Amino acid sequence: MTSQMKPMSHNDSAPSTPGKFKIDKSPFVHNRLRLHSSLAKLTFWSFIFLTLIFLFFYRSPSSNPLPADASRRSLRTYNWGGAAWEKRVRTSARIRSRNGISVLVTGAAGFVGTHVSAALKRRGDGVLGLDNFNDYYDPSLKRARQALLERSGVFIVEGDINDAALLRKLFEVVAFTHVMHLAAQAGVRYAMENPSSYVHSNIAGLVNLLEVCKSANPQPAIVWASSSSVYGLNTKVPFSEKDRTDQPASLYAATKKAGEEIAHTYNHIYGLSLTGLRFFTVYGPWGRPDMAYFFFTKDILKGKSISIFEAANHGTVARDFTYIDDIVKGCLAALDTAEKSTGSGGKKKGPAQLRVFNLGNTSPVPVSDMVSILERLLKVKVKRNIIKLPRNGDVQFTHANISSAQRELGYKPTTDLQSGLKKFVRWYVSYYKDGKKAAER
Numbered sequence: 001m002t003s004q005m006k007p008m009s010h011n012d013s014a015p016s017t018p019g020k021f022k023i024d025k026s027p028f029v030h031n032r033l034r035l036h037s038s039l040a041k042l043t044f045w046s047f048i049f050l051t052l053i054f055l056f057f058y059r060s061p062s063s064n065p066l067p068a069d070a071s072r073r074s075l076r077t078y079n080w081g082g083a084a085w086e087k088r089v090r091t092s093a094r095i096r097s098r099n100g101i102s103v104l105v106t107g108a109a110g111f112v113g114t115h116v117s118a119a120l121k122r123r124g125d126g127v128l129g130l131d132n133f134n135d136y137y138d139p140s141l142k143r144a145r146q147a148l149l150e151r152s153g154v155f156i157v158e159g160d161i162n163d164a165a166l167l168r169k170l171f172e173v174v175a176f177t178h179v180m181h182l183a184a185q186a187g188v189r190y191a192m193e194n195p196s197s198y199v200h201s202n203i204a205g206l207v208n209l210l211e212v213c214k215s216a217n218p219q220p221a222i223v224w225a226s227s228s229s230v231y232g233l234n235t236k237v238p239f240s241e242k243d244r245t246d247q248p249a250s251l252y253a254a255t256k257k258a259g260e261e262i263a264h265t266y267n268h269i270y271g272l273s274l275t276g277l278r279f280f281t282v283y284g285p286w287g288r289p290d291m292a293y294f295f296f297t298k299d300i301l302k303g304k305s306i307s308i309f310e311a312a313n314h315g316t317v318a319r320d321f322t323y324i325d326d327i328v329k330g331c332l333a334a335l336d337t338a339e340k341s342t343g344s345g346g347k348k349k350g351p352a353q354l355r356v357f358n359l360g361n362t363s364p365v366p367v368s369d370m371v372s373i374l375e376r377l378l379k380v381k382v383k384r385n386i387i388k389l390p391r392n393g394d395v396q397f398t399h400a401n402i403s404s405a406q407r408e409l410g411y412k413p414t415t416d417l418q419s420g421l422k423k424f425v426r427w428y429v430s431y432y433k434d435g436k437k438a439a440e441r
């Protein structure tokens, strides 16, 4: 019983300073006082109750823990199912080469997802894409990538990795041997604008996917995209998989690091075979417009100035930029060397493979040098605006030690930044028709 509900004693109704006025002890006045006090309490608690109900049903958008963007994504409904849809799924996932694999590629309309899907299809593997086509960046670019894949026979199912019913359905229709999980909320700096979208995709979405994979029969082997950003404030270079990763500098990095821990758990409990790939600033044709090399190109062509970050004391900011074709080779090698998961029916039957690899280029380039390469390729004098590295999650430099990937995956990057950016610029200019499409954006 709470103190408010305690039956009132005579003394409860007496003022705490009884000498100030005369207490009327008549029973009528006493009852009136009790009634008065009970009414006041009833009114008070009714008010609190109604306020709570009001807040529950009519909370303002700003009090919604999911920002509009993330809510919209999870509330969006996608059309899937039906005989014709299932046929497309089956056809796309059909293996067409001896010893081929059938792979569910999440984030297939994304930058890396498109390239990996196309490469798998080319060598005769079965490939089914999954993508929610969200509007984090220009969705028309994702649609163009989809059209490209469609022409090579890859069907992309429209849906969210948080949709368990859809994922279960896909595994019912196709016994995928592998999952290449690339769907994620990417971008380091955007995490300060929309933190929930990172939790939604990189944590909740990952767990949902692993839940379905662990119950699938047979369980697939999973290769997924982690990030160089997990090294955070680590200063030991080059970054090795053995180095500490417990100092993330951005929420993006923290969710990728959480993903690595979640992978450990699902491997440990359910025998899922899991390989995490730490990508180092991947760039190239069909790239992501939110990345610096991409929007620098756009702005340089428009004659706008660009902001180049500089660390304290004019310190150089550098990245181990890695060309997309090298990353694709690393992804395929990770799929090819992935051992089978050991569980079945949601139960572990024995120890399973758990790996993590750096996929970088091993030669960091200062961002200002990257800009100079673009300047030469675009033949436009760049208006440089050097500004202090903002405290928004960016780290000063990245540099991959790739000996582990070299040894176990035969990974060997071959494209330097100059050659890779040349291919990017050629694609950019032709895709945006010398700036025509870019101007429409």
Ligand SMILES: O=C(O)[C@H]1O[C@H](OP(=O)(O)OP(=O)(O)OC[C@H]2O[C@@H](n3ccc(=O)[nH]c3=O)[C@H](O)[C@@H]2O)[C@H](O)[C@@H](O)[C@H]1O
Residues within 6 Å of the ligand: 186, 187, 188, 226, 227, 228, 229, 279, 280, 281, 282, 290, 291, 292, 293, 307, 308, 309, 317, 318, 319, 367, 394, 396
């Ligand atoms: O390896 C990763 O795991 C990550 O790589 C990528 O992140 P980053 O390496 O930060 O790439 P990106 O944004 O292109 O900035 C490049 C450089 O330009 C600098 N930069 C940036 C913006 C600007 O206005 N000025 C500037 O100097 C900036 O300081 C930086 O030095 C992916 O986006 C991310 O999703 C993740 O996959």
